[in-house]
Amino acid sequence: MIKHPYIPNTASFGEMLSEIGASGAEDLFVDLPRRSFSADPVPAMPMGEAGVEAELSGILSDVAMHGYLNFVGGGPWRHFIPSAIKHIISRGEFLTSYTPYQPEISQGMLQALFEYQSMVCELYEMDVSNASMYDLATAAAEAALLCARVTGRKEFIIPESLPWERKSVIRNYTEPQGIRLLEVRYSRENGWTDMEDLKQKAGTATAGVYIESPTYFGTIDPGMRAAADLAHDAGALMVAGADPLSLGLIKPPGSLGADIAVGDGQPLGIPPAFGGNSLGIFACRGEQRLLRQMPGRIVGMTEETGGGARGYVLALATREQHIRRGKATSNICTNESLLAVAAAAYMALMGREGIKGVSSRILKRTTYAKRRVAEEGLEVRFPGASFRDFVVDFGDPRVEARVRAELLRDGILGGRPLKSDGIGIPGGSVFAVTELHQEAQIDRLAVALRAALRRAG
Amino acid sequence: MFRQARYDEPTLFELSREGRIGVLMDVPWDMGGGGGLQLDAGLLREDLKLPEISQVGVIRHYTRLSQMNWGVDSGTYPLGSCTMKYNPRLNEDMSSDDRVQLIHPWQDVSTVQGALKLMSRLEWMLCALTGMSRFSLQPAAGANGELAGCLMIRKYHRDAGDLKRDEMIVPDTAHGTNPASASMAGFKVVEMPTGSDGEIDLELLKGALSERTAGMMMTNPNTLGIFESNVTKISEAVHSAGGIMYYDGANLQGMLGMSRPGDLGFDIVHLNLHKTFSTPHGGGGPGSGPVGATAKLEGYLPVPLVSRNGGSYYWDYDVPHSIGKVRGGGGSFPILVRAYCYILSMGLEGLKSSCAAAVLNTNYFAKKVEGIRGLNVAYPSRLKKHEVVVSAEEMARETGVTALDLSKALLERGIHAPTIYFPQRVKQALMFEFADSESKEEIDRCVASLMEISEAAYSEPQQLKGAPSTTSRKRLDEVRANHPRTMRLSFRHKPSADL
Numbered sequence: 001m002i003k004h005p006y007i008p009n010t011a012s013f014g015e016m017l018s019e020i021g022a023s024g025a026e027d028l029f030v031d032l033p034r035r036s037f038s039a040d041p042v043p044a045m046p047m048g049e050a051g052v053e054a055e056l057s058g059i060l061s062d063v064a065m066h067g068y069l070n071f072v073g074g075g076p077w078r079h080f081i082p083s084a085i086k087h088i089i090s091r092g093e094f095l096t097s098y099t100p101y102q103p104e105i106s107q108g109m110l111q112a113l114f115e116y117q118s119m120v121c122e123l124y125e126m127d128v129s130n131a132s133m134y135d136l137a138t139a140a141a142e143a144a145l146l147c148a149r150v151t152g153r154k155e156f157i158i159p160e161s162l163p164w165e166r167k168s169v170i171r172n173y174t175e176p177q178g179i180r181l182l183e184v185r186y187s188r189e190n191g192w193t194d195m196e197d198l199k200q201k202a203g204t205a206t207a208g209v210y211i212e213s214p215t216y217f218g219t220i221d222p223g224m225r226a227a228a229d230l231a232h233d234a235g236a237l238m239v240a241g242a243d244p245l246s247l248g249l250i251k252p253p254g255s256l257g258a259d260i261a262v263g264d265g266q267p268l269g270i271p272p273a274f275g276g277n278s279l280g281i282f283a284c285r286g287e288q289r290l291l292r293q294m295p296g297r298i299v300g301m302t303e304e305t306g307g308g309a310r311g312y313v314l315a316l317a318t319r320e321q322h323i324r325r326g327k328a329t330s331n332i333c334t335n336e337s338l339l340a341v342a343a344a345a346y347m348a349l350m351g352r353e354g355i356k357g358v359s360s361r362i363l364k365r366t367t368y369a370k371r372r373v374a375e376e377g378l379e380v381r382f383p384g385a386s387f388r389d390f391v392v393d394f395g396d397p398r399v400e401a402r403v404r405a406e407l408l409r410d411g412i413l414g415g416r417p418l419k420s421d422g423i424g425i426p427g428g429s430v431f432a433v434t435e436l437h438q439e440a441q442i443d444r445l446a447v448a449l450r451a452a453l454r455r456a457g
Numbered sequence: 458m459f460r461q462a463r464y465d466e467p468t469l470f471e472l473s474r475e476g477r478i479g480v481l482m483d484v485p486w487d488m489g490g491g492g493g494l495q496l497d498a499g500l501l502r503e504d505l506k507l508p509e510i511s512q513v514g515v516i517r518h519y520t521r522l523s524q525m526n527w528g529v530d531s532g533t534y535p536l537g538s539c540t541m542k543y544n545p546r547l548n549e550d551m552s553s554d555d556r557v558q559l560i561h562p563w564q565d566v567s568t569v570q571g572a573l574k575l576m577s578r579l580e581w582m583l584c585a586l587t588g589m590s591r592f593s594l595q596p597a598a599g600a601n602g603e604l605a606g607c608l609m610i611r612k613y614h615r616d617a618g619d620l621k622r623d624e625m626i627v628p629d630t631a632h633g634t635n636p637a638s639a640s641m642a643g644f645k646v647v648e649m650p651t652g653s654d655g656e657i658d659l660e661l662l663k664g665a666l667s668e669r670t671a672g673m674m675m676t677n678p679n680t681l682g683i684f685e686s687n688v689t690k691i692s693e694a695v696h697s698a699g700g701i702m703y704y705d706g707a708n709l710q711g712m713l714g715m716s717r718p719g720d721l722g723f724d725i726v727h728l729n730l731h732k733t734f735s736t737p738h739g740g741g742g743p744g745s746g747p748v749g750a751t752a753k754l755e756g757y758l759p760v761p762l763v764s765r766n767g768g769s770y771y772w773d774y775d776v777p778h779s780i781g782k783v784r785g786g787g788g789s790f791p792i793l794v795r796a797y798c799y800i801l802s803m804g805l806e807g808l809k810s811s812c813a814a815a816v817l818n819t820n821y822f823a824k825k826v827e828g829i830r831g832l833n834v835a836y837p838s839r840l841k842k843h844e845v846v847v848s849a850e851e852m853a854r855e856t857g858v859t860a861l862d863l864s865k866a867l868l869e870r871g872i873h874a875p876t877i878y879f880p881q882r883v884k885q886a887l888m889f890e891f892a893d894s895e896s897k898e899e900i901d902r903c904v905a906s907l908m909e910i911s912e913a914a915y916s917e918p919q920q921l922k923g924a925p926s927t928t929s930r931k932r933l934d935e936v937r938a939n940h941p942r943t944m945r946l947s948f949r950h951k952p953s954a955d956l
């Protein structure tokens with residue numbers, strides 16, 4: 001036993017061992033088969049606090065972040081984050097708690113999650129939200145499973161224009177259940193759902209139709225309502241994917257006929273963190289058949305037994321794996337609670353005016369960026385309104401890669417390449433502008449793109 | 458005496474006053490007339506109803522909520538199978554660096570070599586500690602890692618043309634996520650009853666194995682806190698039937714640094730970094746559930762892995778039989794940074810000490826509980842590892858005081874309750890895990906509280922039915938919350954008269 005600040009009982013070891021009649025630590029492990037192994041690269045002995053700091057400082061010195069203008073699209077994104085959020089979620093009582101299984105002593109986390117659910121419902125105009133899924137991809141995948149369970153049907157329609165990784169997640173969640181994925185084409189003109197194609201594909205086998213707006217390309221699809229009507233006519237459920245920040249300005253899924261709404265809450269005050277901070281938003285209409293099939297934790301309001309103060313508890317736990325085991329609606333246990341609290345704090349701080357303001361700034365700046373980039377002679381795909389993301393098509397993946405390298409040399413992190421997504425724009429990439437980008441920075445991107453293309457082409 | 462803050466804290470919607478703002482935005486720059494909206498009026502939202510609260514109002518709201526919450530920072534948190542370790546503050550600082558929080562997964566890899574290097578080093582550390590040959594750091598949580606592992610097993614058999622292997626063997630003491638993950642991956646769950654010694658019955662297991670066996674998911678030490686002594690024989694039996702051995706790392710704390718799953722015959726491992734490797738639970742996430750595999754199955758891991766080409770690291774999509782992805786992104790990066798710092802802070806000797814302290818805490822507690830009237834340690838003759846299950850069946854029968862009542866009585870005394878009614882095979886189960894973070898004094902206090910509760914149960918049982926009264930709320934009516942109207946309170950759904 002070695003002394004360690006995280007292990008108080010190394011000081012009481014001998015005393016405790018003798019209490020249980022053991023003569024040494026070895027007695028605690030007589031039941032383990034032991035085999036010696038090399039733990040390298042785990043250091044043999046603990047490293048002091050200053051040593052760990054020095055080690056991290058060394059390893060992170062090989063991360064070049066400052067000095068780059070970031071226009072990488074397709075998510076996650078860098079948005080404005082109020083300082084208060086970090087302080088709220090750093091409070092130890094939140095940070096170091098676990099799932100609030102014991103409600104009487106965990107009211108703070110329960111109420112914070114309840115309020116998160118409430119604000120998600122307002123934003124998406126839905127009736128019930130869960131307390132979070134891992135991210136958009138898994139939320140959409142869980143929505144597909146829910147549709148299949150509720151309708152008893154085995155086909156799920158997804159947009160052709162989803163990024164490869166989201167399709168892969170949805171496929172991994174649905175394929176073992178015998179659910180067939182059909183892709184509805186997007187219009188090459190405007191990036192919107194091809195309604196004729198959806199009409200062909202939605203039928204008596206369709207469990208659900210999933211449409212995103214804004215799309216992966218950033219386009220705002222005006223066909224959400226029509227898609228919902230088609231889905232409902234076919235007896236299927238409508239799943240709408242929407243970015244929460246877009247909803248300050250754009251009609252929410254609930255007013256467009258969606259039965260289930262999903263999204264990624266990362267833009268709500270959560271840093272991108274190398275793609276490691278995600279928050280799956282999952283909400284549905286208040287129908288019992290949907291509610292009973294929802295995945296994940298849900299916080300409900302109640303009161304003290306026998307009447308008394310208002311309080312909060314985990315509701316409908318009989319849907320979940322710790323009760324229902326193999327027949328649960330999902331295997332999810334740990335979710336993204338603390339990030340849901342961050343998103344709730346963001347919505348509370350920004351409030352209605354703040355969210356509307358961010359929404360409209362992003363929409364206007366995207367419009368401006370698309371125009372400026374086009375003015376510099378590049379091919380910007382898809383006319384019409386876009387939110388945050390937009391596609392520049394360089395015509396050839398090799399040119400796209402060279403342009404990206406040129407931009408990097410110019411101090412600009414360029415678009416996310418579309419080549420590996422296999423969705424018909426192999427020589428394109430997705431750029432993004434947010435409320436943090438200034439006019440001069442967008443101008444700089446436009447000019448740099450022109451120069452880069454000239455050098456690369 | 459313990460007393461938790463009790464506020465009648467309004468919801469954010471009730472705190473809202475028109476015209477207040479919580480943060481000042483920059484004045485939008487001029488678009489030169491060209492940045493106007495290009496949006497059809499039909500797509501525009503009419504109104505958005507979110508709260509309007511001042512900044513100090515928001516901060517006070519969350520400060521009061523936090524005071525009504527219990528964390529490891531507040532005190533003893535012996536929630537079994539959750540390994541509620543202390544969350545080192547050094548690691549919070551390290552993971553809040555801009556170069557951790559603000560980098561983008563799709564930015565050019567030349568600009569994020571340090572981040573990839575950290576992931577790669579962490580991967581090799583996890584390999585060394587588990588005996589696996591590669592790890593994917595992608596899964597978002599333990600259950601997400603389980604799903605990845607199950608999908609790998611499915612694809613492994615399918616690629617071999619072995620389509621009839623549709624059964625996953627899961628012991629009845631397994632966490633609920635195991636059968637749920639196996640079902641999600643398309644398997645039929647075959648539940649194995651636990652034998653009278655608290656272990657899997659090897660002969661029964663052998664009888665259950667067939668050409669339909671895809672694999673077996675095992676938690677070791679199991680949820681009774683007992684190390685499965687037949688584990689290598691079990692591995693051999695499952696392997697010779699053509700199955701894959703899956704290690705659920707939820708309980709790795711009980712053998713951390715001492716034995717490695719890879720040396721016990723496991724082919725796939727998932728770890729819970731938010732348990733064994735001390736990253737904060739955050740009220741239920743974000744977590745991290747890396748999934749690892751031996752050489753036989755590493756080709757099936759989720760993509761991308763982080764690989765190295767000469768001196769530079771890159772996202773490696775060239776994994777020959779990969780199942781693809783189980784979530785967006787490459788892993789919960791800030792959690793990975795914390796786990797990396799933790800392993801450095803411990804070293805192998807520190808990790809072994811952590812394991813030994815957790816095991817000693819459990820056995821010490823079990824020994825002390827033995828003498829308490831109405832409580833019985835499950836499988837008392839067995840040496841425990843990181844956790845122990847105590848049955849309150851006798852007490853419930855004799856006094857009417859149940860495991861639930863007991864847990865509320867612990868809350869009353871400022872000790873978080875253990876996991877209750879699990880594993881299901883132990884009646885009136887209370888599952889305690891003190892991890893390595895609780896001191897002898899805290900454990901003694903927990904024992905003394907249980908003793909006091911026992912005395913009360915046998916003298917004034919009714920008094921215990923009223924507990925807790927010192928927490929933010931008294932016992933809550935859980936049935937009442939199961940209606941959609943009670944799951945949201947906002948401008949659209951005001952509190953109804955009876956709430």
